[in-house]
Amino acid sequence: MIIAVASGKGGTGKTTVAVNLAISLENVQLLDCDVEEPNSNLFLNLKLERVGDASIPVPVIDPEKCTHCGICSKICEYNAIASIPGKTMVFRELCHGCGLCQMACPEGAISEEEEVIGVIEKGSNNIEFLRGLLNIGETMSTPLIKKLKERVDKEKTVILDVPPGAACPVIEALSGVDYCILVTEPTPFGLYDLKIAVELCRDMKIPFGVIINRDNIGNHETREFCNQENIPILLRIPQDRRIAELYSNGIPFVNEMPEWKERFREIFEIIKNEKL
Numbered sequence: 001m002i003i004a005v006a007s008g009k010g011g012t013g014k015t016t017v018a019v020n021l022a023i024s025l026e027n028v029q030l031l032d033c034d035v036e037e038p039n040s041n042l043f044l045n046l047k048l049e050r051v052g053d054a055s056i057p058v059p060v061i062d063p064e065k066c067t068h069c070g071i072c073s074k075i076c077e078y079n080a081i082a083s084i085p086g087k088t089m090v091f092r093e094l095c096h097g098c099g100l101c102q103m104a105c106p107e108g109a110i111s112e113e114e115e116v117i118g119v120i121e122k123g124s125n126n127i128e129f130l131r132g133l134l135n136i137g138e139t140m141s142t143p144l145i146k147k148l149k150e151r152v153d154k155e156k157t158v159i160l161d162v163p164p165g166a167a168c169p170v171i172e173a174l175s176g177v178d179y180c181i182l183v184t185e186p187t188p189f190g191l192y193d194l195k196i197a198v199e200l201c202r203d204m205k206i207p208f209g210v211i212i213n214r215d216n217i218g219n220h221e222t223r224e225f226c227n228q229e230n231i232p233i234l235l236r237i238p239q240d241r242r243i244a245e246l247y248s249n250g251i252p253f254v255n256e257m258p259e260w261k262e263r264f265r266e267i268f269e270i271i272k273n274e275k276l
Contacts, residue, residue, distance in 0.1 A: 008193025046123030056097030065109035186218035
């Protein structure tokens with residue numbers, strides 16, 4: 001079973017939930033798909049080794065063959081190629097690696113070369129952990145997430161720490177999962193972004209439930225919304241000083257508060273029963 005842990009916005013406790021859930025279960029694989037800022041290992045403290053990388057094909061213009069006809073520039077949806085009299089320029093940071101420009105060039109003046117955009121690292125103790133790490137300055141995180149997910153072990157319970165928001169990287173991370181846990185907080189901003197994440201899960205036809213983190217810091221509107229929409233609230237984590245202290249020291253709170261480990265196991269059983 002593949003369970004994604006997502007949120008409509010950053011800072012809600014998504015990584016906290018993903019890590020503590022993974023530690024609470026057996027035969028687990030945890031993938032940190034938040035490749036722009038992977039921080040799950042801050043809580044696991046594993047020694048990581050590079051096990052692969054991800055790349056995209058970017059166009060290379062042959063000036064001897066190019067007639068600067070402008071076809072490649074016109075068809076590029078991402079404005080990664082500009083053609084002016086006497087010169088055709090490639091903006092590599094905008095390229096999505098689709099290869100259309102190479103296919104469309106009437107002179108065969110465009111070839112492709114692979115550009116590494118990030119690496120995949122791995123470590124393990126009681127769980128198998130992998131993460132993607134996007135290279136500094138790169139903007140195309142989706143190919144790295146896709147490459148990372150190729151390492152999913154379907155013989156294990158797989159937990160995905162998904163990027164925040166609802167853009168392309170999130171859609172790529174959620175693609176093919178069995179269930180999504182949406183982590184939110186009881187604030188107006190938290191509720192606004194939760195509604196966006198809910199619509200995304202519904203559009204992608206992914207079963208989902210909600211965990212409310214820092215449950216006692218705000219209002220009751222988030223709970224009311226979930227009740228109105230028949231969205232299961234899987235767990236409510238309070239704003240607890242002990243949990244906050246453990247978090248600030250990079251310690252998963254289920255390791256020091258074993259009663260919470262049992263609660264995360266109960267969540268897993270609820271999800272399993274829903275999928276049966």
